[in-house]
Amino acid sequence: MKSSNNDRLNTNISNKSTILVIDDNPTNLSLAANALEYRGFNVLIASDSLSGIKRAKFAHPDLILLDILMPEIDGFETCRRLKEDEKTQNIPVIFMTALNQSEYQVKGFQVGAVDYVTKPIQIEEVLARVNLHLQLYFLTQKLEQQVEERTTKLNRALQELQESQLQLVQSEKMSSLGLLLAGITHEIKNPLGFIAGNLEHTEVAVKELIEYLKLYQEIFPVSGTIIQEKAEEIELEYLLSDLPKMLISMKQGIEKIQEISRSMQTLSRADRNEKVNFNLHEGIDSTLMILKHRLKANEYRSGINVIKNYGSIPLILGFPGQLNQVFMNLIANAIDVFDEVISNQTRTDDLIVEISTEISLDYQQVMIKIKDNGHGMSEEIKKQIFDNLFTTKEVGKGTGLGLSISRQIVEEKHQGKIFCESKLGQGTIFTIILPIFQDDNSELND
Missing domain, CATH: 3.40.50.2300 (Response regulator)
Known part of the structure; x- marks a missing residue:
């Protein structure tokens, strides 16, 4: 049966x-x-x-x-x-x-x-009720387990979706920024080269003209009235002494623009599918050059002093464009801290952003620290700063994506670590640790 x-x-x-x-x-x-x-x-x-x-x-x-x-x-x-x-x-x-x-x-x-x-x-009644409620009990447990598993899967799917969205935002942002900077760099490169080349010839020509005028003055010290009046009108002596200085200033300006152009070219460097050897100091310096105008004093604060303590570190095998984006986010955030105006009080104390790099004792990792002496942050805020869409900035001044994307770049794309140390009134330190994966021919960079 x-x-x-x-x-x-x-x-x-x-x-x-x-x-x-x-x-x-x-x-x-x-x-x-x-x-x-x-x-x-x-x-x-x-x-x-x-x-x-x-x-x-x-x-x-x-x-x-x-x-x-x-x-x-x-x-x-x-x-x-x-x-x-x-x-x-x-x-x-x-x-x-x-x-x-x-x-x-x-x-x-x-x-x-x-x-x-x-x-x-009655034993049969007891058994019947016991079996009924045990069935309900186990079914309830199974249902709760299924709900928990489904919830876990949904949370995981949500996290993966958010990470995918971050990657899309980051890729689109880097692509747009790269195209913009590359376009600007390309457009100003040729005019800069033309001006720089002609400025060299102009400098030589002016020097020869000045020598010619001086020679003329020595041989013919007494010139005609008309020539003498014109010399006084154009302040010839002042012009002869000041013209070389103007050319030097123009040359320095051209060199500065070329330096900015090189920095823009570095920051706009398109990342390939494979990692390449990358000079971290070059990326940081390029970032500082682009942000230089923001370091100057304004109506609310004094100028920001950047202290660089670079160690001798090797090239890093990574995605330069993405790492430059991390440096841009962290340094710009440090500047933002100083630009926050509290009760319209002007800050006149020393404002410092300190950037240091060093290699680990086992030569397996490189550490980059970006430190500011701003107002710091509370423990509650510090726990959330790497969360997607979290921002303490005013509406329209922050997306809440910068630090989240930075963590993704460092930890997921480069197998590194990024963390923050901060206390109210004592400033903030962001630390990036990157593993050293490189070609055998890589050299140290100061």
């Missing part, structure tokens, strides 16, 4: 289920325990409420059969205490009682019981 589905389910439940019976009557205790053990359940017993509560906390049974009428602490109070404890609150409780008035049954449900059986107990 084949067994029914219910019989198989009941057998499975009994094979893995533990039942705690709490009753001060030895006869009832023995009767219930023997019947349950005969059906394959693991049975624990307790003859009073306090020991029953202790056993429930320690063994965590799957179901509790609880007598109501017991000395000192009755079943109602026992159930209430079980439901108040996180360790036992989810265990289903079935009351065993000779009190069949509805008010006692209602009270039992109010304190947290799931069912009740009347005394004298």
Whole structure:
């Protein structure tokens, strides 16, 4: 004869289920325990409420059969205490009682019981109710587990989506920035070269003209009235002494523009699919050059002094454009800190951004620190600064993506670490640690 589905389910439940019976009557205790053990359940017993509560906390049974009428602490109070404890609150409780008035049954449900059986107990009734509530209990646990797993998967999918969005934003931003800077660099490169080349010839020509005029003055010290008047009109002597200085200034200006152009070219360097050897100092210096105008004094603060403590570090195998973006984010944030105006008070104290680099003792990592002596941040804010879309800036002045993207670039793209140290009133330090993966021919960079 084949067994029914219910019989198989009941057998499975009994094979893995533990039942705690709490009753001060030895006869009832023995009767219930023997019947349950005969059906394959693991049975624990307790003859009073306090020991029953202790056993429930320690063994965590799957179901509790609880007598109501017991000395000192009755079943109602026992159930209430079980439901108040996180360790036992989810265990289903079935009351065993000779009190069949509805008010006692209602009270039992109010304190947290799931069912009740009347005394004298009928074994088949007890087994039927035990099996029913164990099924519900295990189904509930399974459902909660499925919900938790689904929630975990959804959270993971959400995190992956956010990371993908960050990558898209970063790629689009870097692509747009790279195209913009590359276009500007290309457009000014040719005119700069033309001006620089002609300026050299102009310098030589002016020098020769001045020598010619001086020679003319020596040979013909007495010139005509018209020539003398023109010389005084154009302030010839001043012009002869000042013209070379003007050419020198123009040459310096051209060199500065060329330096900016080179920095823009460095920052706009398009990343390939593969990493390349990269000079970190070159990237930092290019970033500082682009941000130089923001370091100057303004109406709210004095100028920002940049201190560079560069160590001898090797080339880093990485994506230069992305690492330059990290430097840009961190240094620009440090400047933003100084630009924040509190109660319209002008800052005249020394404003410092210190940038240091060094190699680890085992020559396996490079450390970059960007430190400012700004107002720092609270622990609460510090915990959130790398979160996606978190910003402390005013609306329209910050996207909340800079530091999140920076962490992604450092940790995911370069297998490094980035972290922040900060205290209110004591400034902030951002530390980047990058592993040294490089070609054998790489040289140290000062």
